[in-house]
Amino acid sequence: MQINITDTIVAPATTIATQAIALIRISGDDALKIFNRISPKNVPHKKGIYVRKIYDQQNLVDEVVVNAYFAPESFTGENVVEIACHGGVLNTNRIIKLILNNGARMALKGEFSQRSFLNNKINLIQAEGINDLIHASNDLALKIGVDNMSGSHNKAILSLKNDVMDIISRIQVLIDYPEYDDIEGSSNQELIEALEKVNHKVTNLLIRSQMASKSIEGIKTAIVGKTNVGKSSLLNALINEDKAIVTDIHGTTRDVVEGQINLNGVTINLIDTAGIRETKDVVELIGIQKSKDYINQAEFVFFVVNAKQMDDLENVQIFKLLENKNHILIINKADELSDVEQKELLIKYPEAVFTSALNDDIGGLINKIKTKYDSDQLLQSNELILININQINLIEQIKTKLETALNNINNYLPVDIINVDLYDVWGLLGELTGEQMEDEILDNIFRKYCLGK
Structure with missing residues (x-):
């Protein structure tokens, strides 16, 4: 389903059930405007927490607590209104229906996280971390979800990308300026050593991730x-x-x-x-x-x-x-x-x-x-661990490309051939963080998430 990311969306952020409090989230340019249509006392365009009454025409629906955020200072990077209303299936659905009738559309699964990603509030590893946290089945999954959601390991991928780009740049200079064959760090042996260091990092990431994935999957x-x-x-x-x-x-x-x-x-x-x-x-x-x-x-x-x-x-x-x-x-x-x-x-x-x-x-x-x-070793680890099957598949592809590049350079193949595989590695690292990915694929990734997240 093709979505319009300029729409203002709404969804319950908590399960609709008989409970003390339910949370409804609205995100988009018109989030505040839509809420103010159903409340006689407007919420001002100022970040804060407000107590307001919601009406359906002349009929009181509920008295709620409203948390207002404004772009770009929100989870989605958009204007966001979160409504804490009294729980209950009928009451929660009635308020959502009022919001829909006043200009919002129902959010798709994972659309709030997707907007956060598209607005550069989080990368794809952080987005997957949120999903891992929500669906955590044991302590290890919980830890990995929290770590990746927080972005604490973003530097690990950035470091890998920088290492790969450095090697690509050295090789590109050799291709463009073959007369300069004495550039520091660009001898065959130095390039091999640099590639081996990157391959070692990727191998360890793959081992940790495969072990964790198996422990969590069961x-x-x-x-x-x-x-x-x-x-x-x-x-x-x-x-x-x-x-x-x-x-x-x-x-x-x-x-x-x-x-x-x-x-x-x-x-x-x-x-x-x-x-x-x-x-x-x-x-x-x-x-x-x-x-x-x-x-x-x-x-x-x-x-x-x-x-x-x-x-x-x-x-x-x-x-x-x-x-x-x-x-x-x-x-x-x-x-x-x-x-x-x-x-x-x-x-x-x-x-x-x-x-x-x-x-x-x-x-x-x-x-x-x-x-x-x-x-225990994984639970105590402060290093990046990825447990999503698509992420692990990307790491496996990266490792294969790196080993091909190493094999080629060890066999003294032309350096432009080595760079073909390294550019592929660079692209796959970009897919890992979501920098290089088609919209349709991104839509499919986020549709597996919870409604309202």
């Missing part, structure tokens, strides 16, 4: 094992709810049951699978095959066993499937084992953890997960 984790070893009980204990059916009947779980947990900065997407055993039940067989498929597809596996069945054929088969898989061996129903039995098992399986899922005794497993996926 690690696909399958809970597998024989029937009746406590897989469903373990899922319920981890997510702290009775999501999976728990019985002593073999084969109860015939399809996958999913759940999610957040541990510090790491999200674990759990899949409880059907118990693996010999059976002639056609439906159960389909579930068992799915369980084996999930072992192959999962990034992380919780292999749940009963200590007295460790050497059963099914467990031996599962051990074989897990040979090259990141997994944790979980010996469940530990309350049925003596201390001596547990010590003997640890000698044979030193990486195993003991749980009693029915008793919510899963502390050892939680600690084990944390050691395998420790996001």
